[in-house]
Amino acid sequence: MPKILFVDDDYEFTNMLSTYISMEGYDVESSNSPKSALNLIKNNNYDFVITDIRMPEMDGLRFLQEALEIKRDLTVIVMSAYGTYETAIEAVKRGAYDYISKPFKPEELLLLLKKAEERESLKRENNRLRMQLKQESGLDNIIGNSFQIQELKEKIKRVSPLDVTVIIQGESGTGKELVARAIHDLSKRSEHPIVAINCAAIPENLIESELFGHARGAFTDAHTDRAGLFEEANNSTLFLDEIGELPLNLQTKLLRVIETKEIRRIGETKDRKVDVRIIAATSRNLLDDVKEGRFREDLYYRLNVFNLVIPPLRERVDDIPILLKHFVLKFCKKHNIREPVIEKATIEFLTTLRWEGNVRQLENAVESAIILCDSGTLAVSHFSQLKARTDEYRDIEIDEKDMSLNKAVAKFERNFIIKALAAVNGNRTKAAQLLNISHRTLLYKIKEYGIK
Incomplete structure (x- = not known):
């Protein structure tokens, strides 16, 4: 049953319309005060708001503006009396769905409501189809048909629309940043670009400025004011790769940002509000780091609202053929090389390796093999660099008395x-x-x- 709020200072008129519309199957509430109506909008989910354009407490344009600030997608219909036609047109320009001129018959308003219902139904269906398409395209870069990858994709779909922090765990080269970007692309924040930083790649003395920004003169090379990555990621997502490498003093500051949603630039005394979703990734065992005092326990639990574990490639060897095919096509296109036929022995060889570097190692190996491939067939011989690595493992001495x-x-x-x-x-x-x-x-x- 659609829910409607009538807003008009004319009590008798509002009561008459409310009675008629409710008899047509709508759940109707009314308010004779625009300020009270705004409180009702804050605390309720109305499908439609019908408001007069002229009211002594607050004019209709201001009421429309404040109502849409509370709920951006609210459907508002304005009622205009003689002499307020131009104002009604202005209201539509500012976001009202439509207007109806007084005096009108209740049936005319009912017809307008039916049209608005049809529009809202089309919008919902359109949003559903857009979200379905978004989910399919957002997961395109996560390649694999193994049950581990299918399960990972389902978890990504589940957590993406929720504004919670996520920790992604996985060995180097498993695709942690791809997963972070997929979560962002399927989230409500996808209108803004994701901001990423590798905490291990930036020197300890620079990372605070990189994250939080600085004021001019805060330190020797601070010649201008500079916003940090938290401000750059406002209303978006900040991806903190290798979060386990973040120094302890900055872990404390990160915890404060999560708790207060405020940052302070180096050299400033004023806090700045930020609205940022944090996705963190690590190749370390953070619980071990917590036990050994290298990572704050309170920060770990603040970040670990939702945990995603990416399996290493050696635990999903069934995905190697499809990954191989994907990378062959990618690098043939990149280097303008004709696509070779992949020998069965090549696939069998690749599935026997340990892949310490995971998918990234496979990707690099395939690019190298495509460059070396001077025939129409991709053979084991084109992966000579991988064969050399396997020989290293064969050379490890085994002590039969201690097989640890x-x-x-x-x-x-x-x-x-x-x-x-x-x-x-x-x-x-x-x-x-x-x-x-x-x-x-x-x-x-x-x-x-x-x-x-």
Whole structure:
């Protein structure tokens, strides 16, 4: 049953119309005070509001403006008496659905309401179809038919329209940013671009300014006022990649932003309101970091309202053929190369690998193979760089008296870090880049493994 609010200072007229319209199957409320009517609009969901254009307490144009500020998509019909025709036209320009001139027959108003109902029904159906199309296109970049990926997509659809914080967990290269962008694209904030930052990629002394901005003169190189990423992401989504790398002092400030929805630029004393949805991602086990004092427990639970875990590629090998096909088409188009036939042995070989770098590693391997492919067939031989990596694993010595997998992985990781450091003459920054980990993580592992 559609719900209607009548707003008119003429009590008898309002009562007469309310009685007639309610007999036609509408749920009708009335108010003789525009200010009281605005409170009713705040606290109720009306399908239609019918208001007079001239009222002593507040004129109809001001009432229309304030009503639409409360509920932007409210359907408002204005009633105009003799001499207020131009005002009624102005009301339609400002967002009213239509107007009806007094005096009118109740049947005329009823006909106008029926037309408004039809329009609202079409709008709802249009929104439903748009949302369905949005969901399909928003998930296009998340490729795979495995049950793990189908389950992930369903969770993305469920959480996207809800304005809650999300933590995305997954190994490096699994596609955490793709998932974050899909959530944003399916959300109510998608009209504005998502803002992304990798917390591991920015030096500790710069990340506060990057996030919160600064005032002119706040520090040596602050020559002008500068808005931070929180302000840039106002009314949108801020994606904090590798949130586990955020220094503890900034974790405290991030917690305050989540709780108060306010930020303060470096060098300022005034807070600024921001409306930002936060999506965070990590390749670390944040609960372990909480236990070891590297991550604030209160911030973890503030962020972890909804948790998404992206499976590593080795746990969804059924998706490798479809991913391979996708990347082959992508890079053939990019490099203007004729699409090769993929040998069955190639697919079988790729499904046997561990894929430490996950989908990103597969993508890079396919691009390299497409460049090397000088025939019409994509063969195992074109993935020579992957074959070299598998030989490294075969060279790991196995102690039959101690078959601990954790110890074997730790030994391999230690040796791999030593090799990376040697390759760049001990430059830890370059070694971190080579290993595709943050500088902070590398320092932690050097200390953990006692590497000198």
